Every structure is written in C-alpha cells, then in structure tokens.
Amino acid sequence: MKSMNQKAIYPGTFDPLTNGHLNLITRAAHIFDEVVLAIAASPSKQPLFDLKERVKLAIQVTLHLPNVTVRGFIGLMAHFAHQQQANIIIRGIRAAADFEHEMQMMKMNRYFMPNLEIVFMMPDETLAYISSTLVKEVALHGGSIDHFLPALIANEVKARLHP
Structure with a gap:
C-alpha cells in the first residue's frame, strides 16, 4: 500500500548497479509514489564508470518502473533531497556491519535536514551478499x-574490465 504523495530517494554510487540494488528499487517503487534513484558522483571512490555512464545504465535497467526516475548528483545527499522536495531516504542494509555505517550517515544527513526520514530496507536474502565492490x-x-x-550492466562491466 502506497503512502499519499510520498517521494523517496535511494542514493548510492551504484558502480555498478547490482541485482540487489534493483531488488530494493523495485520494492521501493511499490511502496512510494515516486522513487528517485540518486547516483552520486563519488570521485573519491574512483568509480569504474563515470557519473553520466552510471546514470544512463540505471535509466535503461529501470525503464519498466514508471515511478522511478534516475538523477546524478554532486554534493551532500541532504541538499539533493531538499532540491528534490523529498524527506525520505532509502538505504539498503545487507548485514549488521552496514547498520553502523548507515547510522553515522543518517545522523550527519539529519544535521543538515532535520525532518529527513530514513527507511532501511534489506534485499532479498538470495541477493544480500552482493556488493558492487x-x-x-x-x-x-x-x-x-x-x-x-542486470545483463546489460554485466556486459558493460565485462567490456570495461576485459576490452
């Protein structure tokens, strides 16, 4: 059951976007009226794909989800959420170790945007061990x-790593 006019942001580097990420995006799209897949530039992580490439790939693998939009962003998540007029952030938790890190991020984001709500979601257990790294x-x-x-992204990763 969807909430009334709720817009949620699912942020991350998504380098590459995995089936675990896609599982959470799909499930979030059934819960919220709109989901913004917010792809962070994250240059300090030295991503395999640049921001424009990651956005393009994410758009292609989420086309079947009409209430999901994909946006790239640079800067603080709280500032992006404010720009998007959204106060819900979705974060994926795979294991207990993720929770500690996510709590720190939540507190920092709430410092900049006190009305921010964080929704923690766990991927399907068959996908919980998958990480982009x-x-x-x-x-x-x-x-x-x-x-x-997703097949499209797997092919791009293979082509990038083994030209």
Whole structure:
C-alpha cells in the first residue's frame, strides 16, 4: 500500500548497479509514489564508470518502473533531497556491519535536514551478499558476474574490465 504523495530517494554510487540494488528499487517503487534513484558522483571512490555512464545504465535497467526516475548528483545527499522536495531516504542494509555505517550517515544527513526520514530496507536474502565492490573483484579476476548484475550492466562491466 502506497503512502499519499510520498517521494523517496535511494542514493548510492551504484558502480555498478547490482541485482540487489534493483531488488530494493523495485520494492521501493511499490511502496512510494515516486522513487528517485540518486547516483552520486563519488570521485573519491574512483568509480569504474563515470557519473553520466552510471546514470544512463540505471535509466535503461529501470525503464519498466514508471515511478522511478534516475538523477546524478554532486554534493551532500541532504541538499539533493531538499532540491528534490523529498524527506525520505532509502538505504539498503545487507548485514549488521552496514547498520553502523548507515547510522553515522543518517545522523550527519539529519544535521543538515532535520525532518529527513530514513527507511532501511534489506534485499532479498538470495541477493544480500552482493556488493558492487565484490562484483568488480570477481569480474576483474575473470569470474562470472551474470548472476549478480542486470545483463546489460554485466556486459558493460565485462567490456570495461576485459576490452
């Protein structure tokens, strides 16, 4: 059941966007009226794909979700949320270790935007162990990544790492 006129933001680097991310996006799209997939530039993480590429890939794999929009952003998440007129942020939690980090981020974001609500979601248990970092490591060493990523993105990762 959807809330009335609720707009939620699901932020991250999404380098690359995994099936775990897509699971949360899809489920969030059933809960909220609008979901903004907010792709952070995150240059300090030295992403495999630049921001424009990550946005393009995310748009392509979320086309089937009419209430999901994809936006790239630079800067503070709280400032982006304010610009988007949204006060709900979705964060994925895979394990207890994620929770500590997410709590710190939540407190920092609430400092800048006190009315911000954080919704923690867990991916399907069959996807909970997948992380973008691990997927890139597997791909770099020649392992199959097809189970972990949407097909379009898996092909792009393979092409980027093994031209």
